[in-house]
Amino acid sequence: MGGEAEAGERQLGRVLSFGIPDTALGLVMGYVEDPWDRDAISLVCRHWCRVDALSRKHVTVAMAYSTTPERLFRRFPCLESLKLKAKPRAAMFNLISDDWGGSASPWIRQLSATFHFLKKLHLRRMIVSDDDISVLVRAKAHMLVSLKLDRCSGFSTPSLALVARSCKKLETLFLEESAIAENENDEWIRELATNNSVLETLNFYLTDLRASPEYLTLLVRNCQRLKTLKISECLMPDLTGLFRTAQTLQEFAGGSFEEPDQQAVNRNYESYYFPPSLHRLGLLYMGTKEMQILFPYSAALKKLDLQFTFLNTEDHCHIVQRCPNLETLEVRDVIGDRGLQVVAQTCKKLQRLRVERGDDEHGGLEDEQGRISQVGVMAVAQGCPELTYWAIHVSDITNAALEAVGTFSRNLNDFRLVLLDREAHITELPLDNGVRALLRGCTKLRRFAFYVRPGVLTDVGLGYVGEFSKNIRYMLLGNVGESDNGILQLSRGCPSLQKLELRGCLFSEHALAMAALQLKSLRYLWVQGYRASPTGADLMAMVRPFWNIEFIAPNQDGPCPDFKKQILAYYSLAGRRTDCPPSVTPLYPAF
Amino acid sequence: MAAAEQQQQAANKAAGGSRFAVTCGLLRQYMKEQGGNGALRLAPAVAMGLVPGADAAEGTEERKAVLELFPQQAGTLKDEQQRKRKEPADERAPLTIFYGGKMVVFDDFPAEKAEELMQLAGSSNAAAPGQNALAQPSLTDMPIARKASLKRFLEKRKNRLTAGDPYPAAANESSKPAVKDEGAPWLSVNSALSLS
Numbered sequence: 001m002g003g004e005a006e007a008g009e010r011q012l013g014r015v016l017s018f019g020i021p022d023t024a025l026g027l028v029m030g031y032v033e034d035p036w037d038r039d040a041i042s043l044v045c046r047h048w049c050r051v052d053a054l055s056r057k058h059v060t061v062a063m064a065y066s067t068t069p070e071r072l073f074r075r076f077p078c079l080e081s082l083k084l085k086a087k088p089r090a091a092m093f094n095l096i097s098d099d100w101g102g103s104a105s106p107w108i109r110q111l112s113a114t115f116h117f118l119k120k121l122h123l124r125r126m127i128v129s130d131d132d133i134s135v136l137v138r139a140k141a142h143m144l145v146s147l148k149l150d151r152c153s154g155f156s157t158p159s160l161a162l163v164a165r166s167c168k169k170l171e172t173l174f175l176e177e178s179a180i181a182e183n184e185n186d187e188w189i190r191e192l193a194t195n196n197s198v199l200e201t202l203n204f205y206l207t208d209l210r211a212s213p214e215y216l217t218l219l220v221r222n223c224q225r226l227k228t229l230k231i232s233e234c235l236m237p238d239l240t241g242l243f244r245t246a247q248t249l250q251e252f253a254g255g256s257f258e259e260p261d262q263q264a265v266n267r268n269y270e271s272y273y274f275p276p277s278l279h280r281l282g283l284l285y286m287g288t289k290e291m292q293i294l295f296p297y298s299a300a301l302k303k304l305d306l307q308f309t310f311l312n313t314e315d316h317c318h319i320v321q322r323c324p325n326l327e328t329l330e331v332r333d334v335i336g337d338r339g340l341q342v343v344a345q346t347c348k349k350l351q352r353l354r355v356e357r358g359d360d361e362h363g364g365l366e367d368e369q370g371r372i373s374q375v376g377v378m379a380v381a382q383g384c385p386e387l388t389y390w391a392i393h394v395s396d397i398t399n400a401a402l403e404a405v406g407t408f409s410r411n412l413n414d415f416r417l418v419l420l421d422r423e424a425h426i427t428e429l430p431l432d433n434g435v436r437a438l439l440r441g442c443t444k445l446r447r448f449a450f451y452v453r454p455g456v457l458t459d460v461g462l463g464y465v466g467e468f469s470k471n472i473r474y475m476l477l478g479n480v481g482e483s484d485n486g487i488l489q490l491s492r493g494c495p496s497l498q499k500l501e502l503r504g505c506l507f508s509e510h511a512l513a514m515a516a517l518q519l520k521s522l523r524y525l526w527v528q529g530y531r532a533s534p535t536g537a538d539l540m541a542m543v544r545p546f547w548n549i550e551f552i553a554p555n556q557d558g559p560c561p562d563f564k565k566q567i568l569a570y571y572s573l574a575g576r577r578t579d580c581p582p583s584v585t586p587l588y589p590a591f
Numbered sequence: 592m593a594a595a596e597q598q599q600q601a602a603n604k605a606a607g608g609s610r611f612a613v614t615c616g617l618l619r620q621y622m623k624e625q626g627g628n629g630a631l632r633l634a635p636a637v638a639m640g641l642v643p644g645a646d647a648a649e650g651t652e653e654r655k656a657v658l659e660l661f662p663q664q665a666g667t668l669k670d671e672q673q674r675k676r677k678e679p680a681d682e683r684a685p686l687t688i689f690y691g692g693k694m695v696v697f698d699d700f701p702a703e704k705a706e707e708l709m710q711l712a713g714s715s716n717a718a719a720p721g722q723n724a725l726a727q728p729s730l731t732d733m734p735i736a737r738k739a740s741l742k743r744f745l746e747k748r749k750n751r752l753t754a755g756d757p758y759p760a761a762a763n764e765s766s767k768p769a770v771k772d773e774g775a776p777w778l779s780v781n782s783a784l785s786l787s
Contacts (some may be wrong), residue, residue: 093736310748359748
C-alpha cells in the first residue's frame, strides 16, 4: 500500500462526495437511520462507505453464520447496538433439532473484547451459555443498557442474577420465550430490585421462571421508571399490591387465575385495580368468570393479548366491543367470524391483528363457533383500514375475500394467511385470482405468507405472485404450485425477495436450484418437503461463490423420511460452518 | 380486460379440472389393471374353491363371493407367486452391487437373497418421489406446524380443563402453580404430567 494509492483513493473519494465536506457528510449521515438507505449510501464510494461504517450505530445480522464477528467489527467498529439471529424461523415450530447450532459464544467473545461502544445486544433463537453471559458481564456490565435473550436457550437463573447485580444501567431485560434453567428460584428478581433503579422493561413472558409477588412488588417499588412488565404465571390476586405501586406501568402481560376447583371460585374481579397508565394487557388463563377484570379499563386499551386465555367466541365479542381504541389485538381463531365482525365494527384504529391457530386437534375443547372463514376476513378488511400487520389462520377462504383485502387493506406491509386442514372441503379452488388481486392492491407489502393446501395456488397463481410482489422481501409459501414450472414462474419476478421459505411443495431439487439462481435479491432459502433426489446432487446446480448450501436430516436414529428433510441455503462471507452437528451436512462449500 | 380475466379464470378452472381429470384417469387405469389382473387370476381360484362344493350356486351369489374374497385371494396368489419365485433357492452366484458411490462384491450369493434384495431395491425406488410428478408430501406427512408457545399453552389448558386435580403435588404449595415446580427444561410440554 503506497502513499500514492492512498492519495488516489482520497481524490476519488472527494470527487464522488460531490464536494460535500466530511463534517457535513457526517452530520447528514446522523439523520439516516434506515439500514437500506445506509446500505445504498455505503455503495456510493469508499469514502462514503467509511463514513457510514464509522457512524453506523445499529446492525441486524439476520443469519449469524453469514458473517464473522471479526469481520463485523472491522467494518463497524463503533456499533452501539447489535441484533443477531441464528436458528431458522422453523425452530419456533419445533421443526429444527436442538443440536442444530447457533451458539452465541464466538460472537460474545469477540464483542466483549472489542466493540467498545456496545450498549444494546439482542440475540434471537441462539444458544447462550452461562459462560457466555459471564464473559459479557465482565466486559460490558458498565455499558449495557439493553439485553434481549429472545427465544434463546442454554443459560440459567444464576446468570440472570449476575446480570442484575452487575449491570446497573440496564433499562431493558428481555427473556421472552427463552428456555431458562431455574437453579436458584427467583433470587435474580430480588437482585434486580435491589441493584437497579433505571429499569424500564422487564420481560420474561412465556417462560417457566418462577416469580414471587413480593420480589416483583419490590422491583416495581424500586424501579420507578418501569413501563413494561411481562411475567410468567403468577396469581392475579397476589399482584394487587404490585399494581397499586406501579403508577407508571403502561404494559402488563402474564399472571394467572385460580383453577376452577380451587377454593376462590367466587372471587370477584370486577373491582381489580390497574394503574391508569396501563394501556397494553395480556392475561394468562383468563376465563369467562374473570374477564370482567378488563371491563373498567377496556376503553383505554391499545393492545390486548388474548392468545393464552380460556375465552369462548361469545366472551371475545363481549370484550372487543368495549375496546374501541385497540391498535393491537392478538387472539386464537376461537374468536370466530362473529368475533371478527365485532372487531371490524369496533376497532377502527386497529393496526396489528394476529389470529393464531386454536385447539383443533383434540376436539371438543375449543368453542365450536371458533372458526374463521371469508366472512370474518372480509369484515375485517372492510372495517379496519389502518391495518399494517395481519396474520390469520382460517378454515375457509375465497377469492372474493382475498380481493377485499387487496381493495381495502392498502396499508398492509405484512400479511400472513394459513388455511387450516380441519375442513375437508373449502368453498373455492383455485385462489389464484384472489391472490393476484391482493398483491395488486397491497403495494406496501414487505412480508407475505400464504400457507394453504394443494390446489389452492396453481402454477399460474405462483406466476402472479412473482409478477405482483415488487416490494416483498420475505415470503413463506406452503403447499403451493403444481409442478416445477410454478416456482420457476415465481422466480422470474419477486425482484426484492431476500428470504424465501417453502414447505410441502412438490418442486424438484433442480427447480429449487434454478429458482435460487434466478431470484436476484435472494440471500436465504429454507425448504422442507420437496421432491428430493436420492443423493441431493441436483441441489448442486445452485452452487456459486459465498452461497452456503446445507442439508438437514433431523432423524439421526434411522433414515430420515423425505418430508422431514430440509434445505438451508444462504449467502455467507464466513465460509463453511465449522460446527455442523451430524444432522447437518454442508453440501457447499464442501471443505 | 374483464373479458380477458374471465377467460383466464375459465382457463384456470379448466386447468384445475384437467389436473383432476388426469388424476382420476390414472386412478381408473390403476384400478383397471389391478382389478383386471385380480379377476383373471381369481377366476381359476374361485372355480377351484367354490364350484366343487356348491354346484347349485347361482351366478349372482358367485359374483358376490368373488367380490368379498377378492383381497384374500389376491393375498394368497401373491404368496403363491412368492413361493414360486423361491423355488430355485439353492442356486448361488457372484453378486456385485453399486450403491451410493460404493461397490460391493459377494462371491456366493444365494439367489433367494438376491431376489429379496431386488424387491427391496425396487420398492424403495417406487417410494422415492424423484421421478413421479404426482408424489407430493401429503398433508398427513406434513401437518401444519404449531407454534411452540401455543402448543405448550394448549397442553396446559387441556390439563386444566380435563383433569380434576392435575397437580397433586401442589397441595402443600401456597400460591405457586405446581407446573413451575418441575424445574424441567422449558420445552418439555408435559411438565405437569411428569410430576407424579
